[in-house]
Amino acid sequence: MKKALICGISGQDGGYIAKFLLQKGFEVYGGSRDAQMASFKNLDILGIKNQIQLISININDFRSTLQTIIKVKPDEIYNLAGQSSVGLSFEQPVETLESITIGTLNILEAIRFSNLPIKFYNAGSSECFGDTGEEAATEKTPFMPRSPYAVAKSTAFWLVNNYRESYQLFACTGILFNHDSPLRPERFVTKKIIAAACRIYKGSTEKLQLGNVEIARDWGWAPEYVEAMSLMLQQPQPDDYIIATGKTHKLVDFIDYTFKYLGMNWAEHVTVDNSLLRPADLKTGRANPQKAYDKLGWKAAFSMENVIENMIAFELERL
Template identity: 45%
Template sequence: MTKKALITGLTGQDGSYLAELLLEKGYQIYGLVRRSSTSNLERISHLFNQIQIVSGDLLDQSSLMDVVNDCQPDEIYNLASQSYVPLSWKQPALTAEYTALGVSRLLESIRRCKPDAKFYQASSSEVFGQPDESPQTERTAFRPRNPYGVAKAYAHWMTVNYRQQYKLFGCCGITYTHESPRRGTEFVFRKITRTAAMIKLGLANELKLGNLDARRDWCYAKDAVCAMWMMLQQEKPDDYIIASGETHSVRELVECAFNCLGLDWQDYVSVDPAFYRPDEPVQLVGCIYKIKAQLGWKPQYSFQQLVELMVDRDLKELSDNP
């Protein structure tokens, strides 16, 4: 019997990779898209004839209930949110509506219309804020320090509460920063690989960044969505950290990206305080012992391989369409 999956955030980085993965596994896929959305559909243009697009909005309870009732999905992956941390400071209420309350509406729709569906909630390392331990585990206290992290913490605990109160199969994947060529250029990893490629091609001559000593736990988005799927194949729901288990500084990332292109990064990179975060998280790195031990998951791509992959893709894309 063909499994059916509903994906919110289909047009985003994770949604597009997850759709590809599920199609390979023979799923029938429904993608939730806002009717008035101006989102970039480019990431899923190659999948249009294999996916059924359904109209709905995380701000509208009735539309979510209609979608869940009509599709009757076996698995639901909530990857939709306002996910850009700096924007969450400028639009905190909107971030809360989509990233926090939107999850409440979706959970309630599942409870009422398809209570046996398995639900994946995209949680985030931003829930830890400035943690009192490093690396962080699934038991580390939540101390979010920006509106996005606060909204994600709410969504996480609502999923846990619906699991406990209503016995829903709800899992939270606490994902650390995960990247790919489909990542928006407003995010620092893609900003660096993209600008480095532009400099190599003579399309730019400078890269401005914030704190070069900031460290991040980066992994490949394709690895992350594989973990999401594996979580919903278990007999019992649980929450897991999805990460690489190691950190690298922005400085290391810059040096690696420019080295891939035969360039000395110090000739092109300057520090601009305007790009510093208001509350810079300290040493966010995930402990992946639990997901490795219980699910057998681990990242397939190293930091070096991920940087090389993205630089090569940006260079090719810019060369083809300067």
Template identity: 45%
Template sequence: MKTAFITGVSGQDGAYLSKFLLEKGYRVTGLLPRRSTTSLWRLAYLGIEDEIELIDGDLLDLPSLIRTIKQARPDEVYNLAAQSFVGTSWQQPITTAKVTGMGVLHVLEAIRATDPGIKFYQASSSEMFGLVQQPIQSEETPFYPRSPYGVSKLFGHWMTKNYRESHQLYACSGILFNHESPLRGLEFVTRKVTDAVARIAAGQKHELRLGNIDAVRDWGYAGDYVEAIWLMLQQTDPDDYVIATGRSTTVREMCKVAFNHAGLNYEDYVVIDPTLYRPAEVDILLGNPAKAKEKLGWEAKTTLEQLIGMMVEADMKRVGCEVANKCKGSLGS
């Protein structure tokens, strides 16, 4: 039985990855920080809350991280923890740099200090491309991050590469493009849209305020992407991979799909709010997943229409449950 240790285990990707690994027969352990209240609603949503071994520790405290890794005795470490909302990174740039950037270095150092044979996965991000230098982004596209979040992710990405080359660690980075699910936080635009659709359909809400709806993104399903994450650590040699669908969609088009699913016209409800524009916009992100397909045998299975439909249905169920006062935190954030 292999053991996996996951930071960010209670997040969207952490929950889906945990479920995937449990089905593969892994013993799954996760880092449980005590700096703030940690919600386990995603693990409960997937029915695996009691199957994860949670270990107290802190990504920003290297001695405690070394202790937790020694306790977990993992074969594989997946670093998914981050301050992951781009908008918040302008309001909290230092916290973002510490958690999303320095946190990666702490995990790498903890592995080097305990067992350099542990395989390591770093959750890099398409936000590192930022002001895109090529119309379609691959592993060879130059980076130009446009937010404190993107800059912090780039630090972690290059540190992972440095430890691979300097200390011969099996260390990979997955450059994941936007990936969504019913477990996405309410602050992210896809979930903001699908939650609003559900509430508008239920008569609880009458408009949806958004910023730049002409921004273009490459959206996939998080449940598909965790398989690619796992596959990276099953290869003979460590490497970095872009994980994406290869399909671009505007926020406007995504809204149309979501509202159509509920029999509504998005133009009747979406209001453009200039205060929601970001200080520096990333206008387009579109990934080239050719390397992942060739080397890992992976490609996205879920279409945007299937994904958004899944999210709208989940939020309609949640809103109905909320109205009936039968939910206990299942709306999550």
């Protein structure tokens, strides 16, 4: 039985990749800073918590990281840990940089020290590209990060590349564009929109306050994106891949579809709050996921509209 260690298992992607690997017959170890105190709410929602061996690991601490890897001896490691909010990274730039870059470096160093044949997946981000404009980003598009989060993810990307080239580690970065699910917390704008729209549909008189609704992103369905993560580690050679739908929409279109699906007019329930604007933001994110299709045989099946419908169904059932 193959073993996988998932760092950051309590998050959205951690839960879905854990479920996917369990279905593939993996023995799954879930890492968290304090496994005895963490709630692992998402694992409960997915109904898999009792199938995972939960362990305490702080990837910002090299000793903790190395000890865990030597003890578990995983075949695959998925690094999904670190501060994950672009907006919050402006308020906590040091925590963001340290949790993403130092954590990634410690895992890479621990794999090298252990001398175990481990395959490593690193969670990259489309934010690294900055504003793509009308040009869809490929794996060869230069990085132009516009937030502390994007700077941190860019640094981690080049660390992975450096260790792959210098030490022949099987290390990959998945450059994932926006991907959502019911497991997202409400600090993510997509979940914030869905949750508020559903509450209003149920009778709430609240106003949904948003920042810039003219930004454009490529939104996909998280459960199918984690399949691409696994596929990267099954290839003969390690490489980096963009994972996206290839279709970009404005946030206002996301809002409009959400409210229309619930039979409402979004303009009656949404207000723009300038205090929610970021110090810097990218206007448009466009992706060309052709390499993932050519090399991995992976293609997104869910559209933005499918994502919205699935999230609404979950939210209404919960209310």
